[in-house]
Amino acid sequence: MQKILFVGAGSMAEALIHGWVEEEVVPAHHLYVTNRSNIERLVYLQNQYGVNILTNNEDIYQMDLIILAMKPKDVKIAIDSIKPYIAPETAVLSVVAGIAIETIEEGLGSRPIARVMPNTSAAIGMSASGIAFNYQVTNVQKALYLQMLEAIGIVIEVDEDKLHAITALSGSGPAYLYYLLEAWESVGTEFGLSKEVVRKLMVQTIAGSAAMLQSVKEEPDVLRRKVTSPGGTTEAGIRALESNHFNEAIYACIKSAEARSRELAKGE
Ligand SMILES: NC(=O)C1=CN([C@@H]2O[C@H](COP(=O)(O)OP(=O)(O)OC[C@H]3O[C@@H](n4cnc5c(N)ncnc54)[C@H](O)[C@@H]3O)[C@@H](O)[C@H]2O)C=CC1
Numbered sequence: 001m002q003k004i005l006f007v008g009a010g011s012m013a014e015a016l017i018h019g020w021v022e023e024e025v026v027p028a029h030h031l032y033v034t035n036r037s038n039i040e041r042l043v044y045l046q047n048q049y050g051v052n053i054l055t056n057n058e059d060i061y062q063m064d065l066i067i068l069a070m071k072p073k074d075v076k077i078a079i080d081s082i083k084p085y086i087a088p089e090t091a092v093l094s095v096v097a098g099i100a101i102e103t104i105e106e107g108l109g110s111r112p113i114a115r116v117m118p119n120t121s122a123a124i125g126m127s128a129s130g131i132a133f134n135y136q137v138t139n140v141q142k143a144l145y146l147q148m149l150e151a152i153g154i155v156i157e158v159d160e161d162k163l164h165a166i167t168a169l170s171g172s173g174p175a176y177l178y179y180l181l182e183a184w185e186s187v188g189t190e191f192g193l194s195k196e197v198v199r200k201l202m203v204q205t206i207a208g209s210a211a212m213l214q215s216v217k218e219e220p221d222v223l224r225r226k227v228t229s230p231g232g233t234t235e236a237g238i239r240a241l242e243s244n245h246f247n248e249a250i251y252a253c254i255k256s257a258e259a260r261s262r263e264l265a266k267g268e
């Protein structure tokens with residue numbers, strides 16, 4: 001694909017551009033960006049990554065792929081603004097949470113459409129992405145999308161309905177881990193450690209635990225038990241998590257996010 005246009009130039013667009021340019025998956029001169037109004041943001045992306053700024057809507061006609069990367073509430077207006085210029089053979093890939101392929105087909109007509117749910121770790125080649133396709137996406141296009149997403153992390157193909165759960169788990173997932181780190185930093189400083197020291201220790205703890213899960217073929221509960229000495233500190237900590245309804249909190253978190261994705265799909 002020679003010409004790929006990002007409509008929406010926020011955090012997710014930047015994470016993908018950063019990952020693709022850095023990993024040399026897509027040459028920067030193949031990428032174009034546009035947004036609603038913020039020209040400074042487009043100039044920043046141009047200077048930072050070498051992408052092109054879309055200067056004329058007529059050029060939308062030449063695009064091989066359009067990536068929708070705006071907030072769900074802005075999709076309708078964005079689609080209406082693309083519609084007069086999009087060529088019949090242009091493919092669409094959407095990263096917008098909760099917006100169904102059917103909605104995009106209604107807005108932009110029948111064409112190859114893929115929905116991807118990446119996460120912001122795409123910027124450093126560590127995204128965990130889910131992808132779903134409509135039936136017009138060819139095998140060649142599928143292979144290309146999978147290659148583009150594998151270059152910036154891992155990708156799992158699913159039925160579209162499962163993207164709601166993937167959004168709630170790995171799409172939002174980085175935010176949950178950052179939130180957890182914020183809480184650890186807050187309690188760690190109460191014990192007189194500096195925030196920097198707590199961050200250093202706990203970021204390494206997260207990275208080390210993830211690496212253990214990837215390299216040692218053991219279930220998380222087995223690895224957990226190896227840390228938990230009878231009558232020891234971890235046991236005391238886990239008891240406190242249980243009595244403070246840790247599992248209920250995690251279930252409520254993922255279920256609320258999944259339900260919100262379904263609401264967004266209905267335009268709520
Ligand atoms: N940030 C994240 O971690 C993830 C975000 N997503 C999805 O990516 C999408 C974008 O999210 P962010 O990048 O975080 O948002 P953001 O707010 O950082 O960026 C949104 C961009 O869309 C542009 N925009 C708004 N209306 C437009 C219009 N009518 N025409 C053209 N451009 C328009 C804005 O100017 C801005 O550049 C959302 O739908 C979100 O669900 C998906 C996975 C992860």
Ligand SMILES: O=C(O)[C@@H]1CCC=N1
Pocket residue numbers: 097167171172
């Ligand atoms: O919060 C959101 O709606 C988007 C989708 C996944 C991550 N950010």
